[in-house]
Amino acid sequence: MSSADIYKEIILDYYRNPRNFGKMEKFDSSARDSNPLCGDEIEMQVKFEGSKISEVRFVGRGCAISQASASMLTELAKGKDVEWVKNLSKDDILKMLGNPDLGPSRIKCALLGMKVLKQAVYSYAASKTEV
Amino acid sequence: MSSADIYKEIILDYYRNPRNFGKMEKFDSSARDSNPLCGDEIEMQVKFEGSKISEVRFVGRGCAISQASASMLTELAKGKDVEWVKNLSKDDILKMLGNPDLGPSRIKCALLGMKVLKQAVYSYAASKTEV
Amino acid sequence: MLKSYFIDVKGILHDFPILSRKINGHRLVYLDNAATTQKPLQVIEAVNDFYLKHNANVHRSVHTLGEEATELYEGAREKVASFINAGSEEIVFTRGTTESINLVRFAWAEKYLEKDDVILLTMMEHHSNIVPWQLVARKKGAKLRYVGVDKEGRLKFDELERDIAGSRILAITHCSNVLGTVNDVKKACSLARKNGVLTVVDAAQSAPHIRVDVREIGCDFLAFSGHKMLAPNGIGVLYGRKEILQEMDPFHGGGDMIKEVFLDHATWNDVPYKFEAGTVNTGGAIGLAEAIRYIEKIGIENIEKHERAVTQYCLETLSKIEGLLIYGPQEAKGRVGVVSFNIKGAHPHDVATILDRNGIAIRSGHHCAQPLMNHYSVPAMCRASFYLYNTLEDVDRLYQGIKKVKEVFG
Amino acid sequence: MLKSYFIDVKGILHDFPILSRKINGHRLVYLDNAATTQKPLQVIEAVNDFYLKHNANVHRSVHTLGEEATELYEGAREKVASFINAGSEEIVFTRGTTESINLVRFAWAEKYLEKDDVILLTMMEHHSNIVPWQLVARKKGAKLRYVGVDKEGRLKFDELERDIAGSRILAITHCSNVLGTVNDVKKACSLARKNGVLTVVDAAQSAPHIRVDVREIGCDFLAFSGHKMLAPNGIGVLYGRKEILQEMDPFHGGGDMIKEVFLDHATWNDVPYKFEAGTVNTGGAIGLAEAIRYIEKIGIENIEKHERAVTQYCLETLSKIEGLLIYGPQEAKGRVGVVSFNIKGAHPHDVATILDRNGIAIRSGHHCAQPLMNHYSVPAMCRASFYLYNTLEDVDRLYQGIKKVKEVFG
Numbered sequence A, B: 001m002s003s004a005d006i007y008k009e010i011i012l013d014y015y016r017n018p019r020n021f022g023k024m025e026k027f028d029s030s031a032r033d034s035n036p037l038c039g040d041e042i043e044m045q046v047k048f049e050g051s052k053i054s055e056v057r058f059v060g061r062g063c064a065i066s067q068a069s070a071s072m073l074t075e076l077a078k079g080k081d082v083e084w085v086k087n088l089s090k091d092d093i094l095k096m097l098g099n100p101d102l103g104p105s106r107i108k109c110a111l112l113g114m115k116v117l118k119q120a121v122y123s124y125a126a127s128k129t130e131v
Numbered sequence C, D: 001m002l003k004s005y006f007i008d009v010k011g012i013l014h015d016f017p018i019l020s021r022k023i024n025g026h027r028l029v030y031l032d033n034a035a036t037t038q039k040p041l042q043v044i045e046a047v048n049d050f051y052l053k054h055n056a057n058v059h060r061s062v063h064t065l066g067e068e069a070t071e072l073y074e075g076a077r078e079k080v081a082s083f084i085n086a087g088s089e090e091i092v093f094t095r096g097t098t099e100s101i102n103l104v105r106f107a108w109a110e111k112y113l114e115k116d117d118v119i120l121l122t123m124m125e126h127h128s129n130i131v132p133w134q135l136v137a138r139k140k141g142a143k144l145r146y147v148g149v150d151k152e153g154r155l156k157f158d159e160l161e162r163d164i165a166g167s168r169i170l171a172i173t174h175c176s177n178v179l180g181t182v183n184d185v186k187k188a189c190s191l192a193r194k195n196g197v198l199t200v201v202d203a204a205q206s207a208p209h210i211r212v213d214v215r216e217i218g219c220d221f222l223a224f225s226g227h228k229m230l231a232p233n234g235i236g237v238l239y240g241r242k243e244i245l246q247e248m249d250p251f252h253g254g255g256d257m258i259k260e261v262f263l264d265h266a267t268w269n270d271v272p273y274k275f276e277a278g279t280v281n282t283g284g285a286i287g288l289a290e291a292i293r294y295i296e297k298i299g300i301e302n303i304e305k306h307e308r309a310v311t312q313y314c315l316e317t318l319s320k321i322e323g324l325l326i327y328g329p330q331e332a333k334g335r336v337g338v339v340s341f342n343i344k345g346a347h348p349h350d351v352a353t354i355l356d357r358n359g360i361a362i363r364s365g366h367h368c369a370q371p372l373m374n375h376y377s378v379p380a381m382c383r384a385s386f387y388l389y390n391t392l393e394d395v396d397r398l399y400q401g402i403k404k405v406k407e408v409f410g
Ligand SMILES: Cc1ncc(COP(=O)(O)O)c(C=O)c1O
Pocket: C255, C277, C278, C279, C280, D034, D035, D096, D097, D098, D099, D126, D128, D129, D173, D175, D176, D177, D202, D204, D205, D225, D368
């Protein structure tokens, strides 16, 4: 099927059964953003232990790409250092998704989760330096 | 000479030696207009006897076409009835000028005098009906 | 290809080479016409002809090219005027519908609107007929009120009748770019006129598809875009009743809209030039005039009937699909060729992407109508929209494409 | 044809078929480039290629055509940005210089200008850099002050130095469209910056002809038009420093400039999109990008040198004619290829008509600079203006044409 290159089973699986979906009662930092083209929305909450991410959950609504990408990223990010998040790139996300063939506007869907996670990490880092 | 079709000797003559140029001390009606493209300006003053034009003079500045056309028209108009002015058309003016080959923007120069004379006549007629 | 009975689509297809393009291995089925239409060769060539033979600045130059350009530009204005039954001096060329409506906002509403005045809109307006009014309302302390939309996607005319009396401006779309609904703008404008309410009709989705007659509608302003009716980008129209244009403030300041400029002030040129500051889009105006010629050659009534037939077939075909919800009137009557829908379990953007993999171009998103999206409690919709070159076969391709979507997201 | 040493004009002439046209039996000599330039085939073909293969609405559609159109449009923005050494997000596409300056008026000056603030202009501004300021000044109770022009047609910089301190905005042209004078806008902007004065540079007559670098100039805003630099009508540019664009109000309300729209308010998209409401002129932007490619292929420095050589020859040739008065600097140094003049006893429009009978297109009139006309106490001037395809032979033709004028009006 010609759409298989984008909608791989694994993406559909994360879309239908998003891992780490839901809100935490207590967290150290959170961020929210949306994609004006799609109306995709992602909100993430992050807990830290020192400079490491100990837990991260998300809620959101939107297309399969944006939701699956955010969900997969929460899994990957757990246990990683703040620096790892800061260094995340477009290519890392595309690799995580299995290099689907996305046009420039759908790429924005794929990257929304990363954008939100970075915001959460940066605002956490900013709050630490202020102290 | 290729410009002869527009700048006939007679037009140049009226441009260099405009007939009926100057202002009158007493007159019954006057009007003024300009052509924003060229900056051509014409002002006319008219005296009436009954419904006939007894005298008409003009002042102005601008291109040869506009000034010659206004001047020739003052000569033609003398002794004519108000109705004659009201019925004046573009074709009448072009005929008066010897049917020069004028593009749509230069035609506006040629017609400026007629426009001003009509304004003067209409405002005179309006003032009469008010009485 | 199926023959449609009102337009010989096969006969005009070679005017639109882009429609023979292959997209991801499939012949392109272009169903995003409410966003922008394709351009026939005739229009492209008319614009080329201008640039290759007659290009010059209009109004300002007395040389031959300048005279030719001016005649072409003013000729285009006359063509547009006769197309909507207006006078030439009532046609202001703009970039498009959005600029046309903003012109009314800046040059009329900023001058005349007062505190506590009410601007009456409808829930099915495009953002370009909402946001300008929000901006001027905030500035002048005016209020916005919205006429609702019923379950079938029709305007609640009783609300309009109720609220028109206390209003100052009625801003209403002729056809909804989401629901396809055709509003009875003639009736709305007649009610408005009786109540001394200024009327601004958004004809972006009507002028390309059905007859628009400003005298019959009886509106004060009417706006539409060239690019949605076969013309190039960057050209659009604001019709304004002559008396109203004359009493308005100018919009942009600059060349050509002035009569005389002094150090501290300036005087204004006659309408419509007062509203066309700076170098105008002559190439665009010529393209729009040629587009209108193309439309008139086919006949706007034929276009309307043709699109109604395609729309009817689309509504029938899509309604067979389980889990597919169509928004707006469920039959083609009183409707233009815009069909919005959602498929259970599949986000519109995923639908659009899978259709695109199959060569079918639809639009997905909020269609610049977020208030309407909120009304239906959805963030986005899929939208197929037709024009004179679409066929029943295109609808079949859409149907097959949606089946593929359901294989993935079913 | 005489060979010019900086551009192989013979080699590029076939790019401009219109220049082979016969006007009244003579090969066209087009000397109205300050009004608008001719378009090379490369530009026309780039626009055609877009409409014939990739046409769709940008930003809003996820299908293949939509993605391609978006890439072409945003690619054009990058091309423009690098041409003037700006960031992409600092480039707002407009219709032209006039709209660009009016955008600053509506979106900056209406917000920040206060009663008794002074807007400092120059006596050599084009109406489009005067009238918008008159309009906003009247609205906000601000004042206009003009920097004078000396006998040689140069800006009186001492007046600028004197008046800059008390000003709020400096609106200054880079090159005069009448005198050809190149103003030292770098120095002017540096003075302005030191005094906290906002700078708006009109680059309509510079961007096509000499290098324009917004970082080097150090301006806040800079405006120019595509049609004066080989591109089609209907596309222009406003450069704005990013921080300033961000703090500004939006301009037009509508689609694409919003983030979210609610019934009573909306939130704005990021810059530059905040200022590009409605369907944009993608074809125009692509044409402008291709025009810049054409200019860069020849080299802007070569264009500048070539035009300076033609201008120098023109100044020398015309100064031989008795009764002919040239306005502006009498040598080509510090000047672009705009030469305005008057002939004793002959009105500019009559001059233009006789030249046109001989195939020579010049502009006559007030050149949208009435304050400057009043300064020189003339209602109108003749103007010959050059571009990269003009030659010394064109100047000879002008010279012969003027001799014919003198036969008639001598
Ligand atoms: C110096 C100058 N500024 C502004 C303009 C206005 O440009 P446009 O008419 O393209 O808006 C022009 C040309 O007409 C000009 O020469």
